[in-house]
Amino acid sequence: MDKSAIEQIQLGKQIENANNALTSQKLAALPNDFVIHNLEQYEEIRNRFRGLMSTKSVTAFANYAKSKNKNGTACFINADEMNATAIFNFGDEETPGHCDNKAIVQLEQTAPYIALNKIIGSQLSQKSVAEFIEDWRDFITCFGQENEDGERDAIKISKALHAIRSITIEAIAKSQSDDRDFGASKSTMESIDVKSENMPPAIIVFTCTPYKELPARAFALRLGVLTDRSPMLTLRLIKAETHKEEMTEEFKSVIEKNLATLDPKIPTYIGTFKG
Structure with a gap:
C-alpha cells in the first residue's frame, strides 16, 4: 500500500470521527476540496416552495398573502422605502424558517x-x-x-x-x-x-x-x-420627520387592515429583517 492510499484511509477515518462528534449539531466535516452539488434543478419539482412576489397594489399583496399564509409568517414595513415585505417561512425561535419565500408591496408615489x-x-x-x-x-x-x-x-x-x-x-x-503694532484685522x-x-x-x-x-x-x-x-x-x-412618521403609521394601518381577515394572523413590524 503506497503513501497516498494510507493518507486517504487516515483522512476518511478523521472525517468519520468528526462527523460522529457533530451529529447533534447537524453539521458535517468535509475536506476543503469537496464540492457539494444541488440536484434540485434536475428534478421535476422543487424540494420546497420559495420565491419573491412583487407588486404596487396592497390588495394584490394581501390576496397573495392569503394564498400563502401559514403559521410563522411575519410582515415588515420599511419606513425609508415605503414598502412592506411578508415572509411566509419566517418561523419562530423553535422552528426557524429559511426566510426565502416572500411577497413585497412597494407604494407608488403620485x-x-x-x-x-x-x-x-x-x-x-x-x-x-x-x-x-x-x-x-x-x-x-x-x-x-x-x-x-x-x-x-x-x-x-x-x-x-x-x-x-x-x-x-x-x-x-x-x-x-485696523492696523496695529502686532498685526492687522479686517x-x-x-x-x-x-x-x-x-x-x-x-x-x-x-x-x-x-x-x-x-x-x-x-x-x-x-x-x-x-x-x-x-x-x-x-x-x-x-416638520419633515413628523410627516415621515405619520405616513409610515398610515401605511402600517393600511397593511394591517388588508391582512385583518387572514387566519392565522400575520404580525406586522416597522423595520426590516435580514436573515
Whole structure:
C-alpha cells in the first residue's frame, strides 16, 4: 500500500470521527476540496416552495398573502422605502424558517408628490419657483406673514406669483481695516434687504395624496430667500420627520387592515429583517 492510499484511509477515518462528534449539531466535516452539488434543478419539482412576489397594489399583496399564509409568517414595513415585505417561512425561535419565500408591496408615489420632492431643499431661481406654483396651482395655497394674532392670511396665487417674480436684493458693503503694532484685522459687514413690490408668501401649503394607497395630507413649505448676488429661493418642508412618521403609521394601518381577515394572523413590524 503506497503513501497516498494510507493518507486517504487516515483522512476518511478523521472525517468519520468528526462527523460522529457533530451529529447533534447537524453539521458535517468535509475536506476543503469537496464540492457539494444541488440536484434540485434536475428534478421535476422543487424540494420546497420559495420565491419573491412583487407588486404596487396592497390588495394584490394581501390576496397573495392569503394564498400563502401559514403559521410563522411575519410582515415588515420599511419606513425609508415605503414598502412592506411578508415572509411566509419566517418561523419562530423553535422552528426557524429559511426566510426565502416572500411577497413585497412597494407604494407608488403620485405625480404631485414626486414634483414636490424634487424642489424641497434645493436652491431655486425665481422662475423655477413661479413655474412650480403655476404648474401645481390646484394643489397650492399661499399664506403671508403671521399677524398680531398669530394667524396667516391666504394670498391669491396670482399675487404670490407676481411677488416672487419681483424680488430684488439691495446690498450695502462696508469694509473696516485696523492696523496695529502686532498685526492687522479686517472685517466686512454686509446688510442685505430683500425687496418686492408685494410681500412674497411666507408659507406655501401643498396638499396632495403622497402615495396611491394613503390619504391626502397638507405639506407646509417655508419660503426662504438666499441673499447672494442674485436672488435664489428655497422651499423647506416644515416638520419633515413628523410627516415621515405619520405616513409610515398610515401605511402600517393600511397593511394591517388588508391582512385583518387572514387566519392565522400575520404580525406586522416597522423595520426590516435580514436573515
